[in-house]
Amino acid sequence: MSLPPPVAPAPIPSSSAGAENIHAHTNNIAPSATSAPSPVDAPNPSPSPVIASTPSPGATLPSVSSVPSPLPLVSPTLPSSGGCSGGVVDRHGGGFKIVIDLEPARKRTPRCPSQLQSLPDGDVKLLCDTVVESVRELTGYDRVMVYKFHEDEHGEVVSESKRPDLKPYIGLHYPATDIPQASRVVQDEALVQPLCLVGSTLRATHGCHAQYMANMGSIASLVMAVIINGSSNSSSEADSDSECVELINSGSRSKFDFNSFSGFSSYVCDGDATPMRPRLGDLPESCVALLLMYLDPPDICMLARLSKAFRDASLAYFIWESKLPLNYKFIVDKALKDVSVQDSGKRDIYARLCRPNLFDNGTKEIWLDKRMGGMCMAISSQALRITGIDDT
């Protein structure tokens, strides 16, 4: 199986890209299967992951318009008890065209945690097979695969669940160069910080991976990690035209983590797994950032020195967004002449605004109080005018 290398992306014609992937979900689908993103039934569907449609049994009323970004109007959850449906209503373009997207309500949501936990210990193959089935049932993706990394870093599809009419990928080997670098360096022992994004809510998928998926004709991708036994010593990754499961084998902790996906999370423990006492340092980055948000800037900067996790969390934009005054953009425009600062992080903007900033030919000065973020201003006597005398 040879795939275009991610470094030299060859755009796939959109007509072929749509073929296998019309029925796929973006990764923020809710397990309740009530609200799918709206369909865009344009003549040339672009392979962008933001475009998604209902699973195959869905009764989709295509849009008469081909406006690529529908405005969500309402997203009602219809009563699902009568075997009815969930639906999304979208307004397109100028608001004159309405798209109604309906799909049958599922009888039940698969009970993945109990299903997975009831499996016998140590049988990774069975675990993988169950995972792909469950994930496909739950998400409605076209294809779910698990692929395993071998020692020479090439990948093999070891487990697969797919739409019946698709070509099977099971048993295929991917050359190492086809697997995004970011996936392969996950196990690099020189790296202290894990590259797995499972626990992260602040970072997006690697751009290289997104391009790779697009080259394969995928319009949506979802990555999940299975960590078996502690520190990462071998790993596998699953991947499909619309789906991606990542498997990582590791040391004393045994967990199956669905965290990347709709807040649905489950752990599989085998016999020797002992619950670890939590340390604050073990907290996910998003959780640390949340904690930091309740502190003043001087404390945040001090806590950044605790550890790398704290340093990274202390850069989160939402922390500093909440510290900046609401009209900070106006101040930046008005008082900061160097445009470069506008492209920098929110923390840097805050730092910059805490210094005295002269504006209006140096007759006025504005700065932020470091602790409270309050705005301070000084106006020179030269900038003051007396009505009737100086305003002529």
Place this chain on the structure above:
Amino acid sequence: MQKTEGEESKAENEEVKQVTLMTSDGVKMKVEISIVYEMEIVRSFIEVNDADHSVPFPLPNVSSHTLDLIIELVKNEYDDEFMKTFSHDELKEVLVAANYLNMKTLLDFIATAIANLLEKKSVEFIRNFFNIVNDFTPEEEAEIRKTNEWVFQDLDED
């Protein structure tokens, strides 16, 4: 008479509106559904129409002690006084569990409480206190001190 009826219907309701959760130490706990509804992770499963409530819902990384604390906190409508009785270990465990269970209100509440605890403490104190390993090289640490220097200059002692 009315009272008896009330009690009966209450007892009946409690029987219906309880979900069994199984904690990491194997303890099965019956929890009122109103509290369980705050746990987003469990909620998505119990909201399913024909979900089987007789099977205990496994919470493999929440201990029974932590779950007890969480239930008490929610029952007491997040009472500050009650939380002040928590040890620091308990605070941390509740924070981790709230994150895992995806309990938004509890997470905000406990994060505020811990943030108050961390305020104006020295780095060494907090590291020791929360058992955080310093994974910086001296160079990296110096770099951070330098980057964040702006915030400590001319800061009023208060």
